[in-house]
Amino acid sequence: MKIAIGSDHAGFELKEKIKAFLEDFGHNVLDLGCYSKESVDYPEFGVKVAQAVLNKEAERGILICGTGLGMSMVANRFRGIRAALCHELFTTKMARLHNDANVLVLGGRVIGEALALEMVKVFIDTPFGGGRHERRIKLIDELTKE
Numbered sequence: 805m806k807i808a809i810g811s812d813h814a815g816f817e818l819k820e821k822i823k824a825f826l827e828d829f830g831h832n833v834l835d836l837g838c839y840s841k842e843s844v845d846y847p848e849f850g851v852k853v854a855q856a857v858l859n860k861e862a863e864r865g866i867l868i869c870g871t872g873l874g875m876s877m878v879a880n881r882f883r884g885i886r887a888a889l890c891h892e893l894f895t896t897k898m899a900r901l902h903n904d905a906n907v908l909v910l911g912g913r914v915i916g917e918a919l920a921l922e923m924v925k926v927f928i929d930t931p932f933g934g935g936r937h938e939r940r941i942k943l944i945d946e947l948t949k950e
Contacts, residue, residue: 805928808862810836810849812875815868815912817841818920822866825921831928834862850878854885857906865907866924872911879907883948886941891915896923900930902937 807826811819816838823833836852838844846869853865865887867875872889879887887907888899891914899905908927910920932938 805864806832806834806862807928808834808836808853808856808865809867810853810865810875811838811868811912812846812849812870813838813841813843814870815875815910818910818912818917819866819868821917822868822920822924825924826928829925829928846874847878850875853907854879854882854887858882858884863906864928866910866927867907868910868912870911870913872909872914876909879909883945886944890923890927892919893922893926896926897930900927901933904932904937904941 809819809823823835826833834856836856837849850867853867856862857865867879869875876887876889879885885907886903886905887909888903888905889909890896890899908924
């Protein structure tokens with residue numbers, strides 16, 4: 805699977821660990837920055853990942869900032885992006901299963917590395933459940949056209 809990943813400076817170290825983890829499992833990772841712990845503005849990287857997913861340059865995206873709040877706000881401004889800010893495994897699984905989340909958002913200062921890697925695995929491995937949930941995804945798109 806091709807996965808776009810991006811972070812700000814607060815999420816840089818976790819991004820690098822997630823990137824290596826994904827590559828170890830044979831995924832193709834599109835790293836859209838940032839590339840160091842030097843202070844940057846998170847919206848730039850949230851936009852890049854959202855656009856990569858929308859433009860089908862990647863099947864899914866992962867965003868990391870300090871809390872995950874800023875990145876989730878940026879990504880969810882894009883119609884067709886369903887970014888899920890998750891802090892544990894259950895919501896990560898349900899974000900995929902029920903909401904067809906196409907971007908996982910993590911707080912690099914909120915969760916530890918081991919949990920983050922487990923969450924990434926769940927996000928990648930969990931299929932969308934479809935059925936009544938698909939109807940609801942379409943309803944979101946219809947109700948938010950403008």
